[in-house]
Amino acid sequence: MNRAHYWCAVGQIFIASAIFYMSLFFLPRAARGPLALLLLIFGLTLIIKCDIWRYRDAGFSAWWLVLQIALFIASFIAFFIGLVGLLVTSLFDSNASSAGLTILFVLSLPTMAATSIWMFVWCLMPSRQRRG
Secondary structure (H helix, E strand, O other): OOHHHHHHHHHHHHHHHOOOOHHHOOOOOOHHHHHHHHHHHHHHHHHHHHHHHHHHHHHOOOHHHHHHHHHHHHHHHHHHHHHHHHHHHHHHHHOOOOOOHHHHHHHHHHHHHHHHHHHHHHHEEEOOOOEE
């Protein structure tokens, strides 16, 4: 999948997802949760499939995508743990030191940003010419 096809597919997925998520507001409240979860899973599956095709077209293994997703999820978890830890420490124990939580919170933000930029740059790479 070359760059033009990739970005066209990703744009269509995002537009369709936005339309479907906006249409959820017209459904009864009980139906919104499961349908939103299904839409999220479906959208992420399509995006990951397009990313795998794009990485292979650019000459990279799809395992790099797994590494990038794992790094992003780990940094998001570190961000969440740091944020919750800082809030709990500041609310309930004013004498406790929260330096470790602050470091965890602060370091997770650049890691998430760097991983996102890394994925974005690799999707912008030109296609490799195939022999044959």
